[in-house]
Amino acid sequence: MKPEVWTIIVAAGSGERFGGLKQFSQLGGTRVLDHSLRTARAVSSGVVVVVPVEFATRDEGNAVDTSEPDRVVVTVAGGTTRSASVRAGLAAVPPAAEVILVHDAARPLASEALFTRVVAAVSAGADAVTPVLPLTDTIRRVGDGVIDRTALLAVQTPQGFRAPALREAHRPGAEATDDVSLVEADGGTVKTVTGERSNIKITDRADLMMAEAWLSAL
Ligand code: CTP
Ligand code: MG
Secondary structure (H helix, E strand, C coil): CCCCEEEEEECCCCCCCCCCCHHHCEECCEEHHHHHHHHHHHHCCEEEEEECHHHCCCCCCCCCCCCCCCCEEEEEECCCCHHHHHHHHHCCCCCCCCEEEEEECCCCCCCHHHHHHHHHHHHCCCCEEEEEEECCCCEEECCCEEECHHHCEEECCCEEEEHHHHHHHCCCCCCCCCHHHHHHHCCCCEEEEECCCCCCCCCCHHHHHHHHHHHHHC
């Protein structure tokens, strides 16, 4: 039996390092946010898009085409931190959801296959699942020389959760840069799946150029 899957896309950041709202920047003829919205809709019963509060009541935030009315898309206002934004999204996910995915709008190129892989790993028996990739750069710890790169993994989204595990970990005030670490700190079981090289996070302008390059190569 397929679980009921809902996806929260967090798009409520201010894009300080980018110098603007990167989630609404143009990428391949549409907005950055629209790429992951399309992918999330394909694999989810419903999607909650978390946008900056000033966009929550405007068309920009609600940029959803209504051609697939069976797929619910809800727009809610985010918080001052990423974790607060996830919680705002979580409040709009219905109790029927069994698997909840949390995805950064800043990662527009995550594939449908990756979303599916994360859901499958949760269904196979984990509280939390994250895509990871090995690092390729040699890494130095400040003041402490080169560290063993084979012990390190770069974490991506979408991350997937058994719904109760995510809801429990997200008690008010809980803060982390990702959600798997919150569930892990709560004693939850974590599994990893292989991420994607093309699933880059847009942090600054150079990343947007990289994403354009990936798009024309994919
Ligand atoms: N995010 C969010 N709410 C926040 C902060 C971040 O929904 N209060 C979202 C961003 O929109 C992004 C994802 O979390 O999709 C990852 O955050 P990041 O890449 O850090 O984006 P920003 O916080 O917008 O960028 P910066 O840190 O440079 O300001
Ligand atoms: Mg940020």
